[in-house]
Amino acid sequence: MKEFFAMGGYAFYVWMSFGLTFIVMATIAINSMLQRKRAVALVKRKAQLNKNSDVVAGK
Amino acid sequence: MFRWFHRLASLKNFYRLAEIITPWLAALCAGLLAVGLYRGLFVAPTDYEQGESYRIIYVHVPSAWMSMFVYMVIAFCSGIYLVWKMKLADIVAQASAPMGAAFTFLALCTGSLWGKPMWGTWWEWDARLTSELILLFLYIGYMALRNALDSHAAGAKAAAILALVGVVNIPIIHYSVEWWNTLHQPASITKFDTPSIHISMLIPLLLMALGFTLFYVVNMLSRSRSLILEREANTSWVQSRVQENKL
Amino acid sequence: MVAVVGLAVGLFLNVFKNNIQLFYTPTEVADGLVPDGAEFKVGGLVAANSVVREGDGLTVQFVLTDNAKTVPVRYTGILPDLFREGQGTVSVGKLDSDGVFVASKVLAKHDENYMPPEVADALEQAKQKAPYGSETVIMQ
Numbered sequence: 546m547k548e549f550f551a552m553g554g555y556a557f558y559v560w561m562s563f564g565l566t567f568i569v570m571a572t573i574a575i576n577s578m579l580q581r582k583r584a585v586a587l588v589k590r591k592a593q594l595n596k597n598s599d600v601v602a603g604k
Numbered sequence: 605m606f607r608w609f610h611r612l613a614s615l616k617n618f619y620r621l622a623e624i625i626t627p628w629l630a631a632l633c634a635g636l637l638a639v640g641l642y643r644g645l646f647v648a649p650t651d652y653e654q655g656e657s658y659r660i661i662y663v664h665v666p667s668a669w670m671s672m673f674v675y676m677v678i679a680f681c682s683g684i685y686l687v688w689k690m691k692l693a694d695i696v697a698q699a700s701a702p703m704g705a706a707f708t709f710l711a712l713c714t715g716s717l718w719g720k721p722m723w724g725t726w727w728e729w730d731a732r733l734t735s736e737l738i739l740l741f742l743y744i745g746y747m748a749l750r751n752a753l754d755s756h757a758a759g760a761k762a763a764a765i766l767a768l769v770g771v772v773n774i775p776i777i778h779y780s781v782e783w784w785n786t787l788h789q790p791a792s793i794t795k796f797d798t799p800s801i802h803i804s805m806l807i808p809l810l811l812m813a814l815g816f817t818l819f820y821v822v823n824m825l826s827r828s829r830s831l832i833l834e835r836e837a838n839t840s841w842v843q844s845r846v847q848e849n850k851l
Numbered sequence: 852m853v854a855v856v857g858l859a860v861g862l863f864l865n866v867f868k869n870n871i872q873l874f875y876t877p878t879e880v881a882d883g884l885v886p887d888g889a890e891f892k893v894g895g896l897v898a899a900n901s902v903v904r905e906g907d908g909l910t911v912q913f914v915l916t917d918n919a920k921t922v923p924v925r926y927t928g929i930l931p932d933l934f935r936e937g938q939g940t941v942s943v944g945k946l947d948s949d950g951v952f953v954a955s956k957v958l959a960k961h962d963e964n965y966m967p968p969e970v971a972d973a974l975e976q977a978k979q980k981a982p983y984g985s986e987t988v989i990m991q
Contacts, residue, residue: 549645549646552656552657552659553650553655553656553657554655554656555655555656555657555721558657558660558717558718558720558721559656559657559659559660561717562660562663562664562713562714562717562718563663565710565713565714565717566663566667566710566714569706569709569710570819572706573702573703573706573819573823574819574823576702577823577826577827577830578826580826580827580830580831581826581829581830583830583834584829584830584831584833584834585833585851587833587834587837588833588834588837588842588846588851589846591837591838591843592843592846592847595838595843649967649968649969650967650968651965651966651967651968652966652967652968652970652971652972653933653961653964653971654933654961654965658965661965721931721932722931722932722933722959722961723931723933723958723959723960723961724929724930724931724932724933724934724956724957724958724959725931725956725958728958731873772863776864784873785873785874785875785876785894786873786874787874787894787941787958787960789960789961789962789963790963791963792963792964792965800962800963800964800965801963801964801965801966802965802966802967802970804967805965805966805967
């Protein structure tokens with residue numbers, strides 16, 4: 546196992562590459578989820594606004 | 605064919621289709637990446653020349669492929685948007701750009717981390733490396749242009765033109781290693797009859813590449829759906845989905 | 852429109868080609884096709900049995916070949932892990948008055964082949980059994 550993590554002496558380069566890739570891809574995925582959350586919140590807010598204006602208009 | 609195309613172009617239908625296929629694609633993506641990583645890190649043998657350091661190939665090459673693939677998607681969508689004013693094409697291009705930039709950044713960074721121990725340098729003004737760096741600037745320019753102009757339509761149009769002009773960079777990246785004397789070696793698997801990479805090392809690479817592609821597709825679909833919701837917030841189909849609490 | 856794009860691409864390629872540091876082959880160096888007095892790059896294979904280390908342990912001399920002509924190189928510094936005889940390298944530096952290429956940087960170049968050591972050994976053995984003459988080295 547120790548040998549595996551040593552990567553034949555190239556541990557720094559190999560694990561930095563895989564680690565960086567993981568971080569960047571995780572950031573992409575988290576951002577996608579945040580965007581989704583924002584969009585859903587926006588749509589719900591608009592629905593609420595429409596409802597309120599309907600009430601005001603006496604519908 | 606054209607009718608199918610037209611129906612997909614309807615944002616409502618696209619939203620529904622993306623909603624259905626996303627979970628399946630995400631599961632397949634996770635499986636491919638898990639098996640690819642396992643086979644790439646544990647099963648694939650050591651390289652005769654580069655030892656263990658060559659394993660960087662399993663993140664470097666898929667990132668580099670995706671950096672070009674995503675650009676081609678954006679360019680294709682830009683062409684459709686400019687000719688037919690198709691909203692969906694604009695949305696997919698907008699959703700894709702940050703991911704393309706991220707993959708380009710990854711390709712450059714992992715390439716640097718591979719170049720240092722093997723070539724003896726973090727960076728060279730080599731044709732392949734320089735053209736990949738230009739690709740990163742194209743992505744950044746594309747995103748900046750989209751936000752720079754006052755109206756959305758003007759920004760989208762200007763960015764689409766930039767994306768189409770920038771397409772010339774893609775064959776340069778691809779063929780730079782064959783046209784000129786560069787430090788970067790030629791491609792290992794353009795020739796499918798006899799790839800220059802041993803089958804035991806090739807399989808994990810292809811698994812990872814497919815996993816990266818699906819990762820992009822899943823996130824592109826999710827981001828496109830968010831953009832559709834934002835742009836269509838006042839339409840009746842979005843509002844009725846809100847009422848049913850089915851977003 | 853097509854003509855304008857074509858012209859733009861042509862111009863871009865030209866600027867790109869002139870500003871990218873491509874490497875010269877030993878034959879081009881021997882034929883004097885390299886920039887005078889300026890830094891440039893030479894790419895070639897490290898000739899067999901040509902690597903000589905000097906007393907300080909950091910300075911190394913070797914001969915670069917493209918199997919047609921050769922260029923002697925002197926370099927002081929740390930060599931990349933892949934540097935060895937028979938390996939492709941790209942060196943950055945200048946020619947001195949004796950025609951020795953004084954390198955400020957030596958980079959190793961590897962090919963696009965990836966395989967396990969056993970397969971490489973098997974290929975090497977097969978190559979040695981093959982009749983003489985088929986052993987031409989292609990410098991990518």
